[in-house]
Amino acid sequence: MNSRVFTCILCPNGCEIEVCHEDGRVLETEGNKCKKGQQYVEQELTDPRRTIASSVRIKGSFLPLCSVRLTKPVPKQAIFSVMEEINKAELTAPVRIGEIVIRNVCGLESDVIVTKNMERS
Numbered sequence: 001m002n003s004r005v006f007t008c009i010l011c012p013n014g015c016e017i018e019v020c021h022e023d024g025r026v027l028e029t030e031g032n033k034c035k036k037g038q039q040y041v042e043q044e045l046t047d048p049r050r051t052i053a054s055s056v057r058i059k060g061s062f063l064p065l066c067s068v069r070l071t072k073p074v075p076k077q078a079i080f081s082v083m084e085e086i087n088k089a090e091l092t093a094p095v096r097i098g099e100i101v102i103r104n105v106c107g108l109e110s111d112v113i114v115t116k117n118m119e120r121s
């Protein structure tokens with residue numbers, strides 16, 4: 001049996017959760033104020049995922065960068081590959097919130113979408 005401490009990032013409470021686990025199975029948790037904390041540590045132990053908020057170069061607008069985000073979290077170990085794809089992308093103004101920049105990025109069933117309307121300069 002192993003134990004580990006996680007900080008739950010699902011809400012501003014940021015509970016410090018101590019978890020006893022074995023073979024990826026959670027045996028006991030302490031410190032979580034709600035059940036979501038247990039689900040969070042189970043996910044972290046078996047398949048940790050992260051979302052990304054970043055920016056993409058844009059041509060023809062007042063600003064050089066446009067903010068983007070993922071539509072779904074991706075496996076933590078894929079973050080570097082996803083960032084490489086985001087860094088390669090380039091938009092042309094105008095763009096609208098929700099517009100897809102990269103569909104199914106790295107085959108991970110998550111899209112990179114625009115989070116800011118940007119007009120032509």
Ligand code: SF4
Nearest residue numbers: 008011014015034037
């Ligand atoms: S365990 Fe529940 S209350 Fe605590 S940070 Fe996570 S979601 Fe929030």
